[in-house]
Amino acid sequence: MSNNKLLIIGHVWPEPRSSAAGARMMQLIAAFQKEDYEIIFASACAKSDNAFDLSEIDIVQANIEMNHSSFDHFVKSFGPNVVLFDRFMTEEQFGWRVAEHCPKALRLLDTEDLHSLRKGRHQAFKDGNDFSDAYLFNDVAKREVASIYRCDVSLIISEVEMDLLKKDFKVPEDLLFYLPFQCDPISERTIQNLPSFDQRDHFITIGNFLHEPNYDAALYLKESIWPLIRQQLPKAQLYIYGAYASQKVNQLHHEGSGFLIKGFAEDVQAVMATAKVCLAPLRFGAGLKGKLVDAMQNGTPCVMTAIAAEGMFGSLEPNGFIEDTSEEFAEKAILLYQNESLWKEKQNNGFKVLNERFDKTFFHDRLFSKINEIIEHLQKHRHQNFTGQMLQHHHFQSTKYMGKWIEEKNK
Structure with a gap:
């Protein structure tokens, strides 16, 4: 002992x-x-x-x-x-x-x-x-x-x-x-076993709804960002995961526009690995964002605000784009969703960030x-x-x- x-x-x-x-x-x-x-x-x-x-x-x-x-x-x-x-x-x-x-x-x-x-x-x-x-x-x-x-x-x-x-x-x-x-380093074998660009087909965001920045981010998506994305990608869907979804969160759910409140994720890795792009439009907050680590571990590129990205990347390139206006945010989300070579480049940035900054x-x-x-x-x-x-x-x-x-x- x-x-x-x-x-x-x-x-x-x-x-x-x-x-x-x-x-x-x-x-x-x-x-x-x-x-x-x-x-x-x-x-x-x-x-x-x-x-x-x-x-x-x-x-x-x-x-x-x-x-x-x-x-x-x-x-x-x-x-x-x-x-x-x-x-x-x-x-x-x-x-x-x-x-x-x-x-x-x-x-x-x-x-x-x-x-x-x-x-x-x-x-x-x-x-x-x-x-x-x-x-x-x-x-x-x-x-x-x-x-x-x-x-x-x-x-x-x-x-x-x-x-x-x-x-x-x-x-x-x-x-x-x-x-x-x-974090554990990401091995080449792990990377090879992740779903490819063609095997993924929706946007994702995730966060505990007891945390006020996460509810605000969902609201910002609903009101300002998602309508711009759907305008260009009318069949796209956004899956919103998070523990402790209250009535005001569930009221944001809207099948017709593909804005889908999914609630608690039993397996974060599984739901992140099947998504094509992660969205993190946080407008206030502090610390490091676990959702970005989850995304990088599962090879899911992100579009995020400067608040979301803070402290995450150091001098390395991010695993996606950092944008603070709803128009630029939506534009980059659409670009990542459609451009496979860009998507792979940002995915590889994420693996490098994990292995070099969070070992x-x-x-x-x-x-x-x-x-x-x-x-x-x-x-x-x-x-x-x-x-x-x-x-x-x-x-x-x-x-x-x-x-x-x-x-x-x-x-």
Whole structure:
């Protein structure tokens, strides 16, 4: 039995078939399992039917309560040497308890994406304004960046968000670690087995509808982009997949125009591999887009907005086109749908991006080198982060006594 113990405190239970966040969490779990960590996944959230059963991969699942001292006994008895907070909200709730009862445990934060960036962009979009610092420096940013400082290291999914944290928020680089999606390389054999251009026949878009940018993208398609595509391709169909489709989503379904709400995809790989072109017209959001990774893995070229493409391609060519007007977006979608040689060129770009930018072996070694280095010099690392100590002190006092008051109140 390994001496390494990891406690993951989940904002939600992972749903890898429903969201990119769920897929990322499973990638992190696999990475720690490869390093022979004993893992407990704990959450105060209720489980949905789409939650992955972690016991299938030998991970203990624990239900925990917010604002309750039972967590103190739980974390102390397990004695983790690494605690991973899934999003800053869980660090706010449980970070002070971890610091008090397991002070020598490395506190690791997975931001998933920068919630403050996503919120600021959404507000700018609703206001009809260009995004600016006035939208970035919001109240969520104050909470999120404070959480990053209180942790020993934070996992950042996008290079754009790394730069933003360093330049705009002045977060020291040694508190941040760039960790995008970790994917298996695409082999030539896999590529050869994918359906060809002629074996595919429709457009696709996919995304969890609890995530506001995905609903807005479906609406944008319905109102502005799809009518332009259908004008040129009157027999084309658009399949819209996503978990948690509400009534307002299902009302967008329209057989006559080929705008088809398909709901939850049991097998994302299967539905993506049969589509000819993926559409990702996101108008706000943050992080990396799992739908683009799914598309590249299945050889499905994309038309996407700059927001969708952000952080994905680096200096490499995209697996399709990046367009921000509905007219250009529709034009490029039609072009990709009809032009086989262009389609194959963009498909090959996607394979190159996956293999050169998201190779899990490359990031695995660097991640655990970073983790082990900080564990070895934890006291020094924390002493160099005085801002974090200061925030931890004030957060500890305020949250601790608020938590105790709520616990007493609930008795």
